[in-house]
Amino acid sequence: MSYKADFRIWRGDVDGGELRDFKVEVNEGEVVLDIIHRLQATQAPDLAVRWNCKAGKCGSCSAEINGRPRLLCMTRMSTFAPEEVVTVTPMRTFPVIRDLVTDVSFNYAKARQVPSFTPPADLKPGEYRMQQVDVERSQEFRKCIECFLCQNTCHVIRDFEDNKAAFSGPRFLMRIAELDMHPLDVADRQKAAQEEHGLGLCNITKCCTDVCPENIHITDNALIPMKERVADRKYDPLVWLGNKIRRRGSGD
Amino acid sequence: MSEVERHSYDVVVIGAGGAGLRAAIEARTRGLRTAVVCKSLFGKAHTVMAEGGIAASMGNVNSQDSWKVHFRDTMRGGKFLNHWRMAELHAKEAPDRVWELESWGALFDRTADGRISQRNFGGHEYPRLAHVGDRTGLELIRTLQQQIVALQQQDEREFGDPEARLKVFQECTITRLLTVPDAGSDTGNRITGAFGYWRESGRFTVFDAPAVVLATGGIGKGFKVTSNSWEYTGDGQALALLAGAPLINMEFVQFHPTGMVWPPSVKGILVTESVRGDGGVLLNSEGKRFMFDYIPDVFKEKYAKSEAEGDRWYTDQENNKRPPELLPRDEVARAINSEVKAGRGSPHGGVFLTVVGRMAGGTEEIRRKLPSMYHQFKELADVDITAEAMEVGPTCHYVMGGIAVDPDTAATPGVLGLYAAGEVAGGMHGSNRLGGNSLSDLLVFGRRAGEHAARYAEALGEERREAAPEQIDAAAAEALAPFATESAENPYTVHQELQQTMNDLVGIIRREGEMAEALTRLEELKARAAKAGVEGHRQYNPGWHLALDLRNMLLVCECVARSALERQESRGGHTRDDFPAMSPQWRRVVLACSIADPDAEHLSVTLTRSEAVPMRADLLELFERDELKKYLTDAELPGEDG
């Protein structure tokens, strides 16, 4: 069952780098992260990679495999043909620190700009009553493991560095939607989403949804409804378009 | 002295899991300047992996539950070796800690009347685990993380600086605590801060602080088959030892009965206990529900005698006893081990665990109740758990032992200003932890550690001691050693051999000869680890990081092996083939590990014995005398009529 695979891995730092070729053993059932670990143990002890859980739960091991944003620990080697070259590069939207490790501080800065959960002032711990159906929508968004693959993929910032200041990205627009849909949150979220977090820049391409390892319906369940709520106050042509697309999609 | 970056705080919390974050929130809420230091990114700590839930006797599903019942279950689960005061505080305070999470934005699954839903788990008499599907740890960590952000937003409004009183230093690894001899006593030390390196740049940094809370988690990476993450290299335990704070109960290591066994690269990854709590059953290769053959005498009264009764229990707990699949983890893990040894295992050396046909709502319900298990097996093993059985076997999961602490304040006895909470601390769980009792432990004792660290720092006022420059230089030299060694050993190879040694010789079933052999091998590995060398430079260099982690793993593994060799009985997470019985005499013995000379070139661990503190009379009264007889010596038993 074992074979030798061809890997090309980006090695370098802020000052630049290059793809390096490796030949490395692959065994049954392994994932790409296993192969990276084997390279560290046998050929490249200082190859930098982030990982913690190796079970798809912590969102540390994000990178791009053959150009597609993925978790290294959840990408099985069996998805590639044995003769296929597997190319692993760091997430492109964030500055490189070293090899496969990027500086994701952009995301922590954005997280801090979203006002936190605001419960009714007179509600005491232990007195919260909510129905399962009412928490389910926000629960979906709370499955997020903060791998930042959606942030990495969204073209609004992937190709336009300048947009970073005005756009929080799908992860944090979704966080605003999560709070907006929380049955007991009393803050006004909609205006800020549009004016401070760049909801208007999203043109609902759904690329973020496509790469989410938790299969969260970021665009359909968070971004579009958020745009709809905003549009109740202000006309937004994209919502109109989004509704069309959605209706067609579900009718297929 | 070399120039290093310095940061000055009132309280420094090392670790950003449930315990560390809760401690930091507490210290900051009390107005102290607090730093959180963690070796991974913020929000990635091992707590994120917890699945099944958090135990608290809120009584939302069965109103008969109370702290007393929870306390009893915890003591039974730990086979009465628990520090009863910790178990008491834990049972009493857990509900408030869970409700508080809700006020910080957590969204637990609900009951029909809108309260927090609670599920069954091994060893818990009533449905007690608050949960969010099977990703409870993620909810816990994200809620605490977001509460930290909330506090930072407050400081932004008040001081114009979000980090005025609470700052997270991520991807920064602490390698030494800094101490000075304490003037008050001749043996003890006093904390002055901590020394570490930034993973990104490899540069050193010093935190000056009178109070440090250790919340660094467990030791599982010392074993080959484990459910634990990269972070679990026993750093906090080793830091405490080196600073002069002893570890207790290190022989007690929990092997979770159900880890994945196939394919090899995922061997050890956890299969949550909720699978059994929600109806899943264990079968051997003959299709038999073998757990009915493994109910030990101490639990005979509490478990179902037939499959039919066990099955009825899921819907009617008043009139039926629970199925033996829900025995405490140590019992289930040993049973699986025996079945496999007897040749009745599954093709890849485990047993079968199945939920097929076990839930009224069929496939739909399985996917709703166990979404991440469904996902995990589908993605990693090509197994559809709604249609096929899983193959599972024991995996190293949790360490009950840890840093000795005062139950009320979480202060370590050996070092003034040093506190410990969470998995890194010992005592709470005795010889075996019940599922769900860790997440609640993190919050209860994290909060207490934060409170008492803050009080201590506050009381000290300006009377702080400076870190000794020689200590900082020594720490820097130690951290740089791997770059200087000739005839270098590969740190990855040394690590693999350590894991193999612990797995084979100090694993789930232990024998004297094997443990002695393990200690010999650990000595050899120590010598080799001292020569571990690294290639490249200091920026984000995983080979270097591992070389430094080896010191910690080797020290804690030595503690496990030495204590395990000493304890001549079987209890909870310590099973001796040569001493299969549980002994009331041994129950009173606490084994403590310390390092005689932390500055020695060659570090080694010494063992001392002390006596467990007898349980308070009003707590003893919560148990029947007949039950106590199984655990306590005659002298310890309360009077006939009391």
Ligand SMILES: Cc1cc2nc3c(=O)[nH]c(=O)nc-3n(C[C@H](O)[C@H](O)[C@H](O)COP(=O)(O)OP(=O)(O)OC[C@H]3O[C@@H](n4cnc5c(N)ncnc54)[C@H](O)[C@@H]3O)c2cc1C
């Ligand atoms: C797969 C799995 C499932 C589990 N499910 C449950 C469950 O359902 N219910 C339950 O109660 N328990 C469960 N547990 C156990 C529970 O998750 C852990 O015991 C608990 O999360 C430990 O939390 P902690 O706060 O002590 O430390 P952790 O969450 O492990 O955090 C440790 C922190 O310390 C930092 N750190 C470590 N060393 C250093 C260093 N040298 N310098 C700086 N920082 C450092 C790390 O970066 C991290 O931030 C589970 C465990 C596993 C493995």
Ligand code: SF4
């Ligand atoms: S849907 Fe919006 S947020 Fe998602 S990738 Fe497209 S533009 Fe970005």
Ligand code: SF4
């Ligand atoms: S929404 Fe999905 S892709 Fe985006 S950070 Fe969260 S888990 Fe990752």
Ligand code: FES
């Ligand atoms: S290592 Fe945790 S998600 Fe991959």
